[in-house]
Amino acid sequence: MEPIPFLSLAPQHAIVHNAITEALKKGFEKNWYILGEEVKSFETEYARFTKVRHCVGVGNGYDALSISLHAFNVGAGDEVIVPAHTYVATWLAVSNCGAVIVPVEPDPATMLIDVNRIEENITQKTKVIMPVHLYGHPCDMTKIQEIAGRHSLTIIEDNAQAHGAKWKEKMTGSFGAINGTSFYPTKNLGALGDGGAITTDDDAIADFVRQYRNYGFERKNYCEVAGINSRLDELQASVLSIKLKYLDQWNHERRELASQYIERLKGVGDIQLPVTRNEALPVHHLFVIRSAKRDKLKAYLDTRQIETMIHYPLPPHLQKPYTSLNLRTKNLLLTEEIANTSLSLPLWPGMDTRQVEYVCDRISAFFSK
Numbered sequence: 465m466e467p468i469p470f471l472s473l474a475p476q477h478a479i480v481h482n483a484i485t486e487a488l489k490k491g492f493e494k495n496w497y498i499l500g501e502e503v504k505s506f507e508t509e510y511a512r513f514t515k516v517r518h519c520v521g522v523g524n525g526y527d528a529l530s531i532s533l534h535a536f537n538v539g540a541g542d543e544v545i546v547p548a549h550t551y552v553a554t555w556l557a558v559s560n561c562g563a564v565i566v567p568v569e570p571d572p573a574t575m576l577i578d579v580n581r582i583e584e585n586i587t588q589k590t591k592v593i594m595p596v597h598l599y600g601h602p603c604d605m606t607k608i609q610e611i612a613g614r615h616s617l618t619i620i621e622d623n624a625q626a627h628g629a630k631w632k633e634k635m636t637g638s639f640g641a642i643n644g645t646s647f648y649p650t651k652n653l654g655a656l657g658d659g660g661a662i663t664t665d666d667d668a669i670a671d672f673v674r675q676y677r678n679y680g681f682e683r684k685n686y687c688e689v690a691g692i693n694s695r696l697d698e699l700q701a702s703v704l705s706i707k708l709k710y711l712d713q714w715n716h717e718r719r720e721l722a723s724q725y726i727e728r729l730k731g732v733g734d735i736q737l738p739v740t741r742n743e744a745l746p747v748h749h750l751f752v753i754r755s756a757k758r759d760k761l762k763a764y765l766d767t768r769q770i771e772t773m774i775h776y777p778l779p780p781h782l783q784k785p786y787t788s789l790n791l792r793t794k795n796l797l798l799t800e801e802i803a804n805t806s807l808s809l810p811l812w813p814g815m816d817t818r819q820v821e822y823v824c825d826r827i828s829a830f831f832s833k
C-alpha cells in the first residue's frame with residue numbers, strides 16, 4: 465500500500481480542475497478583483513445552501529467570528545460561553561474583542577459543548593453562547609436555543625468545520641442570530657487561500673456587516689462606521705462557487721467513509737469512536753477517535769506510513785495567552801483528557817475504501833500486539 469496522507473485534496477481538485485482554472489483565467493483577465501459579481505453570486509449561493517437570508521463573504525473564519533461579536537456589540541464587561549474543547553480561534557475571537565471567555569466542558573461522548581453544563585455558567589453578564597460544531601458534528605441546537613431563549617442570550621455559531629451539517633433537518637450556520645464560518649483550504653468547503661463568511665437572517669445586521677467588512681463604507685470613501693478590511697476576494701469566491709456544487713456529494717462520501725471506519729473499528733482495543741446523535745447529520749470534517757494508547761498508536765501508524773494528526777494537542781486554556789486568565793472553571797479535565805487521547809484518522813472525499821480498510825487493519829494489528 466502507498467503511504468496514506470492525512471488529507472488529500474487531489475480527488476476533489478481533479479473534479480473541479482478545469483472549471484477552476486477557467487474561472488481563475490477569466491477572473492484574472494477581468495481586472496476586477498475585490499467585491500464584484502463573483503463575491504455577490506457566491507454569497508447568494510451560500511445563503512441559499514445554508515437556507516438563510518444573507519451571506520456576507522469576509523477574509524477568514526476568525527474575522528467572521530470577530531465581526532459577528534462586534535455586530536452584537538460584544539465587548540468589555542460581557543461574558544461569552546464557549547466550548548472548552550475547540551480550535552483556539554474561537555477563543556481568540558472572543559478575548560480579542562475584550563469579552564470574558566467562559567469555557568464549558570465537552571459532553572464526553574460527542575466532544576461537543578456539554579449542553580447540560582451551560583446554564584450553571586450563565587451570569588448577569590452573559591451575552592452570547594457560541595457553540596462550535598466541532599469535527600463536523602452539530603451541537604444540540606434544540607437545547608442551546610431553549611437555554612438562550614430562557615436567558616435572552618444571543619447565539620453565534622462557529623460553523624467553520626460543519627458546512628452542510630444539519631441538526632433536526634436544519635442547517636448549522638442557520639440557528640444563530642449571526643454565524644461565522646471559514647473556507648480555509650482544508651475545510652469541507654475550502655478556498656485556495658483564506659476565506660470566510662457570515663450568515664444571518666437579520667437584514668439590518670447583514671447591512672451592517674457588509675459595510676463593516678469594507679472600512680465601514682456606506683459608499684466608496686464615505687465611512688458610516690469605523691469598519692475594518694476583511695473581504696472575500698473575487699478569485700476565491702469563484703473557486704468556492706464551483707466547489708459548492710459538489711459539497712453535498714463530498715459530504716456524503718465523508719459519511720460513507722466514516723461509517724466504514726466505525727464498522728471496522730467497533731470493539732477494537734480501547735478505542736472510543738465518534739458519536740452521532742439521532743437528530744444530527746454530521747459532515748465528518750475530521751474523524752477523531754480516542755485511546756489511552758494514543759501516542760504509541762500514532763507512532764505505530766507513522767511507521768506504517770499512515771499519517772494521522774491531533775486536533776488539538778494543547779487546549780485553548782493551556783495556551784500561553786490564557787494561562788494567566790482567571791477562568792472561572794479552571795479544572796477543564798475532560799478537555800485535557802481529549803487533548804491527550806484523541807487522534808484524527810485520514811479521511812477525505814475520494815479516499816479509496818481500501819485505504820480505510822488498510823488503516824483499520826493496522827490499528828487492529830496494533831491492539832492485538
Ligand SMILES: Cc1ncc(COP(=O)(O)O)c(C=O)c1O
Nearest residue numbers: 524525526551553554624646648
Ligand atoms: C472551529 C474553528 N473556528 C474558527 C476557525 C478560524 O478560521 P480561519 O482559519 O479561516 O480564520 C477555524 C479554522 O481554522 C476553526 O476550525
